[in-house]
Amino acid sequence: MLDNLSEQIHGKAAGEPTWASHPLVDFVRGSVTERSDWVRALDGVREIVHLAAETGTAQSMYEISRYTTCNAIGTGLMLEALRESTSSRVRRVLLASSRSIYGEGAYRCDHCGLARTIPDARTGGDLAAGRWEPRCPVCAATLTAIPTSESDPPRTASIYAATKWTQEEYVRIGCASLGIDHAILRLQNVYGEGQSLQNPYTGILSIFSNRIRVGSELPIFEDGLESRDFVHVEDVAWSFLAAIDRADPIAGVINVGSGRATSVAEVAHQLGRALGLEARTRVTGQYRLGDIRHNFADISRLQAVLGYRPQISLEEGLGRFARWVLSRAHGVDRLDSANRELVERGLMGVYEGEA
Ligand SMILES: NC(=O)c1ccc[n+]([C@@H]2O[C@H](COP(=O)([O-])OP(=O)(O)OC[C@H]3O[C@@H](n4cnc5c(N)ncnc54)[C@H](O)[C@@H]3O)[C@@H](O)[C@H]2O)c1
Known part of the structure; x- marks a missing residue:
């Protein structure tokens, strides 16, 4: 396990987490942007699951070199370390990619x-x-979202998305030239126990849960009807395990999501119910440039290639997440300052008709 325990995600006083000293974990505290850390971490490894990344879509629009260095160059260094290693036993690289590469995704x-x-x-x-x-694009009527499939073309709309697409291309091309297999898992909105409660730049359910717990208002962007495909982290973990276990080559892209769309306003209220508290939502009409309106996954390939179907309903997943959240000290609420950064840079606005 290679992780730099980034302060933005793990908090300021990040000592080593409990899993780092688990007997089954060989933990290297280091950065994907250091070739020598990759070399240390790859020792004896059969499959790489590449998750480490900078992950804030809006933040990526102004901290551009930070995102390209970690996500794109970091992945390039992984491939270089693999090429230079004379003793590498790696047979497959699994990349955590993102639905963001589709942009708006598919509609009819x-x-x-x-x-x-x-x-x-x-x-x-x-x-x-x-x-x-x-x-x-033909008649200008309002479109209806339909499941986005792996064959739909990339339409990246943020620097973050562009770095995830770059990672995909590096892994596809680099692994083919190394003669090893790869699998690209395009994740929808992942949530669940263990996710960062600190990071104000990503993780809508963390941000909402911090606010619901202290009774503050939840600002709901646009009109609240924008939707996402929420998938529980355990379903994502099982998908990666299925991709590790598959004996035949994969060499391709697989969507991982629940296959269902839920509006942001609806998930806020469901989360409040799961926490046993009221979610005081307010539709603000605020919007962020680069945000998509809807996107949910066609998960038929997940089932066909990996034999996996997500098992955890949103209700059950939110229940598990809420119990875990309530067992933690609540994260510092830095949403307002993160949003101010966007406003100052002209990346966030407000539709006055809703305000
Ligand atoms: N969570 C989601 O909804 C979602 C959706 C689509 C794709 N993904 C992808 O899944 C992966 C994991 O996402 P997450 O939500 O757990 O992200 P996260 O931001 O919560 O965690 C990222 C991890 O990477 C580590 N990290 C950051 N920079 C590093 C560096 N330079 N060197 C080593 N480690 C570093 C951090 O310390 C952290 O442990 C990412 O690649 C992300 O792009 C996540």
């Missing part, structure tokens, strides 16, 4: 009958005018 038009389209990212003008839903 119920008005003119267009069966499948990947709409352009919404412009600043659309968002400022409260035109939240993507429009049909």
Whole structure:
């Protein structure tokens, strides 16, 4: 296990977490941006599960070199370390990629009958005018989201997404040239026990749970009907295990999600119920440039290739997450200062019609 225990994610006083000293864990505290740390971490490894990354979509829009260094160059260094190692036993690289590479993902038009389209990212003008839903490129009617499949083309709309796409390409090309297998798991919105409660730049359910616990208001962006595919971390872990265990080559991309869309307003209320507290939501009309409106996964390939189907319903997953959250000291709420950073840089606005 290679991790630098980044302060933004693990908190300031990050001593080594309990799992670092588990007898089954060989922990290297180091960075994916250091070749020598990769060499140390790869010793004796058969499969690499590459999860380490900078993960804040909005933050990536201004801390650009930090994101490209960690995510893109870090992955390049992994491939170099693999190439230079004379004793490498690695047979497969598994990459945690992201649904963000699809941008808006797939839609259909119920008005003119267009069966499948990947709409352009919404412009600043659309968002400022409260035109939240993507429009049909043929007839301009409001589109309907449909499951996004692995064959849909990438339409990255943030620096973070671009770095995840770069990682995918590096892994695909680099592993082929090394003669080893690879699997790219494109994760939807992962949540669950163990996720960072500190990081104000990502993890909507952490941010919401911190606020619900102290009774503060939850600002709901846009009109609250934007939706995400929430998948519990245990289902993600089982998907990675299935990809490690598969005897035949994978050499491809697999979506990992629940296959269901839930609106942000709805998940806020469900989380409040799971915590046994009221979620005091307020639709603010705020928006972030680069955010998508809807995206949920077609998970047929997950089942066909890895034989796995997510098992944990949103209700059960939120229950587990809420019990874990309530057993922790609550994280520092830095959402307002993170949002101020976006406003100052012109990356966040507000639709006055809702305010
Ligand atoms: N959580 C999600 O919803 C989601 C969705 C899509 C994709 N992913 C991908 O899954 C992976 C894990 O996501 P997460 O939500 O657990 O992220 P996270 O931000 O909570 O954790 C990232 C981990 O990487 C470590 N790290 C950061 N920079 C590092 C560096 N330079 N060297 C070594 N370690 C470093 C951090 O200390 C942390 O332990 C990422 O690759 C992310 O892009 C996550």
